[in-house]
Amino acid sequence: MVASKILMASLTHYRPLNCSAAAASASGPSRLVQQAPDLIKWVRKEGGFVHPAMRISQDTFCGLGLTTIERIPKGSDLIALPPHLPLRFESCIGEEAADAEPVIVSLAEKVPEELWAMKLGLKLLQERAKIGSFWWPYISNLPETYSVPIFFQGEDIKNLQYAPLLYQVNKRCRFLLDFEHKVKETLKDVSWKDHPFEGLDVDASSLGWAMSAVSSRAFRLHGKTKYPDCSSSYVPMMLPLVDMCNHSFEPNARIVQEQEEKPQEMLLKVIAEREINENDPLLLNYGCLSNDLFLLDYGFIIPSNPHDCIELKYDGALLDAASMAAGVSSPNFSSPSPWQKDILSQLNLDGEAPVLKVTIGGHELVEGRLLAALRVLLASNEEAVKKHDLNTLKSSLVEAPCGIACEMAAFRTVIALCAIALEHFPTKVMEDESLLNSGVSAFSELAIRFRSQKKLLIVDVMKELSRRMKVQAFEERSAPGSVQPNARGRSGCNTRIAAPTFHQCIVNSVYLKYMADVDDKCSRDKFDIIPLIILLNLQGAGSSLDLCGTLCQMSDLVGDSMVWIVVADHDPGAQASESFTFTFTEQA
Numbered sequence: 261m262v263a264s265k266i267l268m269a270s271l272t273h274y275r276p277l278n279c280s281a282a283a284a285s286a287s288g289p290s291r292l293v294q295q296a297p298d299l300i301k302w303v304r305k306e307g308g309f310v311h312p313a314m315r316i317s318q319d320t321f322c323g324l325g326l327t328t329i330e331r332i333p334k335g336s337d338l339i340a341l342p343p344h345l346p347l348r349f350e351s352c353i354g355e356e357a358a359d360a361e362p363v364i365v366s367l368a369e370k371v372p373e374e375l376w377a378m379k380l381g382l383k384l385l386q387e388r389a390k391i392g393s394f395w396w397p398y399i400s401n402l403p404e405t406y407s408v409p410i411f412f413q414g415e416d417i418k419n420l421q422y423a424p425l426l427y428q429v430n431k432r433c434r435f436l437l438d439f440e441h442k443v444k445e446t447l448k449d450v451s452w453k454d455h456p457f458e459g460l461d462v463d464a465s466s467l468g469w470a471m472s473a474v475s476s477r478a479f480r481l482h483g484k485t486k487y488p489d490c491s492s493s494y495v496p497m498m499l500p501l502v503d504m505c506n507h508s509f510e511p512n513a514r515i516v517q518e519q520e521e522k523p524q525e526m527l528l529k530v531i532a533e534r535e536i537n538e539n540d541p542l543l544l545n546y547g548c549l550s551n552d553l554f555l556l557d558y559g560f561i562i563p564s565n566p567h568d569c570i571e572l573k574y575d576g577a578l579l580d581a582a583s584m585a586a587g588v589s590s591p592n593f594s595s596p597s598p599w600q601k602d603i604l605s606q607l608n609l610d611g612e613a614p615v616l617k618v619t620i621g622g623h624e625l626v627e628g629r630l631l632a633a634l635r636v637l638l639a640s641n642e643e644a645v646k647k648h649d650l651n652t653l654k655s656s657l658v659e660a661p662c663g664i665a666c667e668m669a670a671f672r673t674v675i676a677l678c679a680i681a682l683e684h685f686p687t688k689v690m691e692d693e694s695l696l697n698s699g700v701s702a703f704s705e706l707a708i709r710f711r712s713q714k715k716l717l718i719v720d721v722m723k724e725l726s727r728r729m730k731v732q733a734f735e736e737r738s739a740p741g742s743v744q745p746n747a748r749g750r751s752g753c754n755t756r757i758a759a760p761t762f763h764q765c766i767v768n769s770v771y772l773k774y775m776a777d778v779d780d781k782c783s784r785d786k787f788d789i790i791p792l793i794i795l796l797n798l799q800g801a802g803s804s805l806d807l808c809g810t811l812c813q814m815s816d817l818v819g820d821s822m823v824w825i826v827v828a829d830h831d832p833g834a835q836a837s838e839s840f841t842f843t844f845t846e847q848a
């Protein structure tokens with residue numbers, strides 16, 4: 261998570277093939293050619309259909325887009341592309357390999373599958389370099405630069421503050437720098453007539469331009485290859501004009517493929533998914549993607565993206581620490597018993613910590629595998645677990661399959677995990693906000709918004725889990741025969757809590773179960789939270805901490821004071837057995 265410790269690669273010192281530096285402006289990036297041919301006319305000339313009301317227009321946030329100048333009924337055809345217009349490169353599955361130049365094919369084979377955009381990018385670069393390319397009217401309309409993080413300055417890459425994304429950005433930059441060498445090595449012995457890029461120099465920046473052009477604009481659609489069961493492969497294609505549509509999770513248009521009369525030919529259409537009003541933008545859904553993927557591939561993020569999540573390592577030591585922070589006595593994530601290990605391996609969570617990843621956020625809130633692992637490791641006994649199948653254990657729709665106490669411990673552990681994850685971000689949301697208000701560059705703004713969204717997502721997960729815990733606690737209390745809890749705790753401003761046992765992790769933690777332990781004089785509205793987590797690096801045995809300042813800060817972060825995290829200096833000499841006095845002071 262610590263950005264500065266990761267050696268970052270960046271492509272900022274490179275410039276795209278044959279391009280001058282392009283400054284990002286309010287009207288979006290400039291195009292490869294300033295007076296590029298009219299794309300709508302070109303598509304029509306090539307036998308395609310473009311609805312007469314369709315226009316290319318400038319969008320405030322998205323660069324160029326398509327809009328309609330009149331109302332269009334649901335189901336109308338908006339654009340149709342004949343089969344020869346999409347730009348594609350299907351050599352990896354054998355199709356068109358004969359047409360494709362062998363040098364390009366051999367270079368494409370050196371690209372890892374996950375970076376598929378680079379394969380098609382090679383074809384794009386080839387067409388861009390070719391004098392008189394059929395696709396030039398399309399290519400000349402492409403943006404000259406992209407706001408994907410491989411083109412960020414090093415400082416803005418660090419500004420992302422989120423390790424899984426930093427890792428991906430670094431990986432892409434390193435791939436491009438390495439691939440530049442491979443391309444140069446391959447091309448040095450290629451004769452002029454076989455040179456795929458017309459003898460032009462190709463570097464990491466031009467490769468990055470091509471990869472980003474493809475990743476931000478290509479669609480994966482049915483290819484020409486038909487398998488014996490009549491299914492076909494999905495291949496990435498660049499779709500002239502169609503790729504002027506911007507993204508929405510509530511699109512008003514969609515792409516359909518229709519079989520042409522000629523075998524193996526597909527007509528590609530965009531149709532109105534619903535009625536489109538005059539001046540409305542035409543919007544497609546690029547996919548239910550996290551902000552990581554939107555930023556990496558498309559160079560933008562979606563605020564409050566319901567598909568966004570954070571990735572965490574599934575690590576026994578981290579989970580033990582989180583559980584202890586959550587007040588769970590002697591958690592055993594680091595040393596599961598054989599039956600627990602068995603279930604963990606069915607969940608693919610038994611192995612080396614660095615490769616085991618789980619997510620928090622998105623529709624599931626807590627990834628099913630993590631929820632199942634928590635339920636299995638926090639259950640009071642084997643029988644409580646074994647009566648459920650794996651799907652039940654993974655489901656958040658099944659309430660407390662292993663008992664309320666286990667469920668509460670699982671939720672509290674996730675909340676503590678969230679708190680630890682929040683703590684790893686070097687800045688707080690309000691600091692991000694004031695940076696944004698102070699005015700920063702376009703790339704800095706994107707990086708700051710990205711990290712800020714991640715933190716807000718974590719806080720939202722904590723809030724939602726707290727809400728679910730409240731509901732469960734209420735249900736448990738209301739259940740017939742349940743034992744009512746004691747009075748809501750002591751009055752007086754000081755609360756003595758047993759000191760946490762020391763753990764190998766840097767954070768020693770105390771978990772206060774209920775607000776009952778907090779002074780009644782404190783505003784109930786402000787403190788009406790469950791749970792309150794205090795992550796505390798011990799300052800010294802018996803020391804008295806006035807937490808007021810820190811509490812204020814955190815309550816700003818979480819809005820309605822759900823969770824406070826307090827970090828003080830660590831004193832390794834502190835005795836675990838001693839008590840600590842916490843002074844809660846009502847906020848002004």
Ligand SMILES: C[S@@+](CC[C@H](N)C(=O)[O-])C[C@H]1O[C@@H](n2cnc3c(N)ncnc32)[C@H](O)[C@@H]1O
Pocket residue numbers: 288321322323324325403476477503504505506507508557558559560561
């Ligand atoms: C397929 S292209 C759409 C056409 C593009 N706006 C243009 O100017 O050429 C995808 C790019 O449009 C922009 N974009 C699309 N949807 C967006 C959205 N919802 N918010 C911000 N930018 C968006 C991003 O720059 C993205 O990489």
